[in-house]
Amino acid sequence: MELNNEPIYKASQSKVSTVVAYLIGAKEDMFSYYSGDSMDIIEKLKENDDAIILRSLCNIRTNLMLHYQTTQESIYYFTNLDRQSYYEEDVKILRSKGIDIVKANCKVNTYIANINELIANRINNVKDFFPEWFKWEYIRELFVMPKGQKEDRIMAESKKFSANRNNYPYQRYIYWRPVEEGNILFNDEKFAMIIYRQHNEEFSDISKVTDASDVIKTDIYDFIQNGEKVMIVVDCENSDPIKLAGTLTQLNADELSKISKIELYDDKHTSKAWKYIGALTGIPVEHNVIERVKEEKSLVDIKMSVGISKAYFRDNVDSFIMLSSDSDFWGVISSIPDAKFLVMVEQSKCGPDILNAFKDNGTYYCYIDDFSTGNIKGFKNAILRSTLEEKVGSLVNxxxxxxxxxxxxxxxxxxxxxxxxxxxxxxxxxxxxxxxxxxxxxxxxxx
Incomplete structure (x- = not known):
């Protein structure tokens, strides 16, 4: 099969923005353009009492601001929130969760103050829906109105919201400086960049908010399916374990099941994180730590080249997914013309000459940087905790x-x-x- 030799660029994710959109009360038909992963998140939110409660509280607060005068007049004429169309559904939901916000002879500003307090007290309950890499204080701030018990602050925020309604996501209230940026919840990349900028910071780790496109993933799946026997080989000196973890996490496990094993060619001077890769996948992992003859000279490239040759000629492996940005491996690729190679490189470490050689030879390659690393919290925490345990144990054993x-x-x-x-x-x-x-x-x- 002729594979696409041109790298296809990244696809934006909408995981964080989906959670925010749901919690602030965006209408459900607004979620229709989100991806399958986002719809899975919404289903989880719908099953979580804390998320449901927060969504209803935010909905009521927004509608109190939008319909301030009408609501106040209805209350004056003895029609409380539970009998007004803007609020009755959310009031009913809250009551089903044991929360009754309706009070007799309660003014709109008092309702908003009470809801502000409930939101401030409950926002931390949904913290686990957000990734650790996104600063929690920036997320929390969107929901919590500062000095939200004071009438002058409530009035100022209501006026700001009414005057700039089109600059609030889905026209739902959040606490922020409204700017003309379109829908800030369009995807995670846009959302992170704008929110960090509001705090005079630049969000630069794009790998957290983007993922390889479906075209790249489909080409990888096709490469695997068209191989008789497939193996992943990793040059640990010229690859990043976190990026490999992100790649394995973002690819479909069923599609990867045909891979016979992952061979890691490692050196004592590389990251200790490599020894944890096996915990990420059901694919057998062989971790080869290559001893040095001379301290200043690594033998990883030679051993890996020999290992690929043995796998092809002795073990009948015909297809190799290679992780390395080292151009020295062009030697083994060009020496086994009947073997099929798919090379995953890091964009910053791979020069134009080797990429041109891939194109001229019909060797498919892609950038491993394109795969999201925003969904490997468990892997990173396991590495960090284990290493901490090791270090502390040596001190206080x-x-x-x-x-x-x-x-x-x-x-x-x-x-x-x-x-x-x-x-x-x-x-x-x-x-x-x-x-x-x-x-x-x-x-x-x-x-």
């Missing part, structure tokens, strides 16, 4: 019972086991780690 024996021995104190146990229980078992403002860690012994 102490036999505490032997420590107590040594203390009494060095002080020449002869005591019975009961007294030792009392000392152990009172001081040693209750020791804690303390970290000061400069990040220095000490062991704190109770008084």
């Amino acid at each position: 102490i036999d505490t019972k032997e420590l107590v024996n040594n203390i009494f021995r060095e002080l020449y104190m002869e005591v019975d086991e009961a007294e030792k146990k009392n000392f152990y229980d009172k001081y040693v078992k209750k020791m804690t780690l303390a970290i000061d403002k400069d990040g220095m860690m000490t062991i704190k012994i109770p008084d």
Whole structure:
């Protein structure tokens, strides 16, 4: 099969923007243009009480601002929120969740103040719907009106909202400086850039908010399906484990199931994260750490070239997905013309000469940078936690019972086991780690 040799650019994601749109009360028919992943998120939000409650509270607050005078007059004539068409459905939803906001003889500003307090108290309940890489304080700020109990602030925000309604996403209230940017929730890239800019920051990690296009993914799936036996080979010196993790996460597991194994060719000076790749996928992983003969000379490229040749000639692997930005591997690619190669490169590390060689040879390549790394929180946390455990363990791996024996021995104190146990229980078992403002860690012994 002739594969597309031109890289196809990234596709924007709408995961964060979908959550915000749902929570602020955007009408459901507005979600129709979102992707399948976003629709899955919406279904999860619809099953979560905290999300449902927050959406209804935001809906009511927005409608109170939009229909301020009409609502106030209806209340004056004894028609409260639960009997007004703008609010009755959301009031009903809140009551079903044990929250009744309706009060007799309550003015609109008092309603808004009460709702502001409920939103401020409940917004953290939906924090887990947002990725860790997006600054939570920026998300929270969109929902929480500062000094939201004060009438002058409520009036100022209501006037600002009414005057700039078309510059608010889906014409729903959020706390922000309205600017003419179109729909800021169009996708995650646009949303992140605008929100960070509102805080005088530039959002630059585009890999968090974009993913490889469906064209790229389809070509990869076709490459796998057209191979008799497929293997992934990784040059760990010239690849990024986080980017590989993002790629494996974003590709369909069923499509990847035909891959026989992943071979990692590693060196002791590369990231320790490589040893955790196997936890991401059901594909068998062989992790080869290549010893050096001379300290200054790595043998990874040679060993990997030999490994590819053996896999082709001995193990009947005919199709290789290679991760490397090193042009030295052109030697093995060009030396086995009957083997099929799909090369994943990092754009910043791969020069035009090798890309032109790929094109001239009909070798398909794509940029691994195009795959989203915004959905690998579990992988990164597992690596960080394990490494922290390893580092801390080496610092405080102490036999505490032997420590107590040594203390009494060095002080020449002869005591019975009961007294030792009392000392152990009172001081040693209750020791804690303390970290000061400069990040220095000490062991704190109770008084």
